Amino acid sequence: MANIVTNIINPHISVDCVIFGFDDDNLNILLVDRTLKEKKTDHIIFNDFTLTGNHIYEKEDLNDAAHRILYDLTGLKNIYLEQFSVFAHPERLSKPNDKLWLINQGKDPESRIISVGYFALIATNNVTLEWKGRNVDWFPINKIKELAFDHNQILNSALKALQTKLLNEPIGFELLPEKFTLSQLQKVYEVILGTSLDKRNFRKKVSRMKYLIPLNEKQKGVAHKPAQLFVFSREIYEKTKRNVFDFSI
Amino acid sequence: MANIVTNIINPHISVDCVIFGFDDDNLNILLVDRTLKEKKTDHIIFNDFTLTGNHIYEKEDLNDAAHRILYDLTGLKNIYLEQFSVFAHPERLSKPNDKLWLINQGKDPESRIISVGYFALIATNNVTLEWKGRNVDWFPINKIKELAFDHNQILNSALKALQTKLLNEPIGFELLPEKFTLSQLQKVYEVILGTSLDKRNFRKKVSRMKYLIPLNEKQKGVAHKPAQLFVFSREIYEKTKRNVFDFSI
DNA sequence: GCAAAAGTGTTCGGAGTACACCCATGT
DNA sequence: ACATGGGTGTACTCCGAACACTTTTGC
Structure with a gap:
């Protein structure tokens, strides 16, 4: 080298x-x-x-x-x-x-x-x-x-x-551990964009992201209902990403 | 200098x-x-x-x-x-x-x-x-x-x-003369994005862009129905542009 | 009158937005 | 039992997508 x-x-x-x-x-x-x-x-x-x-x-x-x-x-x-x-x-x-x-x-x-x-x-x-x-x-x-x-x-x-x-582009989970919860991901969007997002609407949106894979695994040791864990699949992302040809006002 | x-x-x-x-x-x-x-x-x-x-x-x-x-x-x-x-x-x-x-x-x-x-x-x-x-x-x-x-x-x-x-961002008319028609603007989007756009849908979208100002002036000397001319108002654009906090799938 | 581009409306489905309550767990 | 964050559905509006015909001009 x-x-x-x-x-x-x-x-x-x-x-x-x-x-x-x-x-x-x-x-x-x-x-x-x-x-x-x-x-x-x-x-x-x-x-x-x-x-x-x-x-x-x-x-x-x-x-x-x-x-x-x-x-x-x-x-x-x-x-x-x-x-x-x-x-x-x-x-x-x-x-x-x-x-x-x-x-x-x-x-x-x-x-x-x-x-x-x-x-x-x-x-x-x-x-x-x-x-x-x-x-x-x-x-x-x-x-x-x-x-x-x-x-x-x-x-x-x-x-x-x-x-x-x-x-x-979906890059939020680069800031998270490999397995993460949807609340963590939402918080990433909120702190980066400096805004706050509605939980139900966020999840509705996320449910359309096929490359976020739910695991048969939950949080452990938290003093509330344990959250489902997710991973990001780059493979599925690359396959399903659409070309955006829409332009904004 | x-x-x-x-x-x-x-x-x-x-x-x-x-x-x-x-x-x-x-x-x-x-x-x-x-x-x-x-x-x-x-x-x-x-x-x-x-x-x-x-x-x-x-x-x-x-x-x-x-x-x-x-x-x-x-x-x-x-x-x-x-x-x-x-x-x-x-x-x-x-x-x-x-x-x-x-x-x-x-x-x-x-x-x-x-x-x-x-x-x-x-x-x-x-x-x-x-x-x-x-x-x-x-x-x-x-x-x-x-x-x-x-x-x-x-x-x-x-x-x-x-x-x-x-x-x-609205930058298409940087490639056009100061006064331009909507068909010219549509063509700019088409050649840059390498796609084709529906005329009616394009105009519907454009009609929401308040910073595109129609003039009391039409094309001259063309062998078809003369088109209305528009100008871009940077002032109105800067005033009305919204912050996009939406993210794509 | 003909060729050429301008201009215009409707229907459908999908997505954004606003909003409130019950659930599972640890202490 | 209580505190904590997890998880869910509905109604409304707006936008994108698909699609065909009439109008105005120059020649």
Whole structure:
């Protein structure tokens, strides 16, 4: 894998991943702590957060780079991943703290780097997180303050892309365990779209999705009527998806 | 506008524009002739076509670069333009003819260039085209053969993006003159989506689009019942567009 | 008067929306 | 027994789909 050629990094192009998770209540984003300290005194100059991102290798495709970042972070392959936009404003790395940080990292703060934005969906459970020895953690998306670089803009753009995608393709269960209940799925739609849905209408709609397969299995250990569990069948989805030729007003 | 700083080009990043036009019958794409000749004999080594593209300047935003390309090509500003994807495969410029071409242009065929794809919609009428002294022309999209570099892939991806966009937002008249008939608009939907639509149902649907304003004006000089002309009102569209919170099966 | 495209209405089925109560389980 | 979320049906309206004939103009 790692030979002389594949290890040359391309200093002009990076990939940033907006990683969405869901914990039965909130839509969360994975952020990496960025703390700049005075070298001798360990005095904290500033402290904020970034998305997970990295430069690509010279011979590496963008999708591979994004998967590599997710693999380094989680140890998982086959995470749902989608390119949604490019961020290339000439001043995107030019806030004072960002320049300080880049200089401290031995980089030229004037050099132009364009970043390709990906969003990823992962089921939050049972993932241990590790990113280049830095602290990473989940944050509810509606409690995120000012981030490093242009990462607020990237995040907002990712959320819009996720909303659009969710309205057009069944990707909600990428945020859920393999077996999930309809209430969990409904909650995913609600938190991503920022709305609330009627339970009966939601289930009526879902009952038309042939690719949601009910199992002979129920929730266990819950203090209420246990819910039926479902799985998503990609095979059935691919077979039955119809071409939408309708357009909206 | 052009000073020392803005004239430095960035050799790593380019913008490619897929320019769609419509001529009452076909969906067309603007292509640029690429002919490589033996220097002394003028013997043609090969001849094919490319999309319109260019490197960006060091201090230039991507949207500005795409608009600049369209302005250089058509003399028009305010063309409808949308970024849809990035093309960055390490081998994207590595077909034999592409390498020959790059060497002939004094470029290093091994250097990696990523390209940001934009699609543009322009009303074909009354535009004079000029691109760096090379021949440019419209080609019906379904008659396009093998293009230079990865431009077939960029074109296919642009068409899909255009279809998706058209299904979700009213952009069809960007391909039409300011005043247009409903039959013209219907034809735009048909050629982009590759389908055929029922005239009565189409008009029923259109009658719900409050932002399509009928004029007290009809077609002239046509050998049949003259059609009513319409204009698009962006103001009314922005006011009345509803948020779509429905999701599909 | 003929060719060509414009313009128009009805019926049917399927989907969205609004809305309230009983059920199964753990404590 | 009680708290908790699971699970279900009906009425209304709107929209999509299928489908054929008359009208107005230029030639």
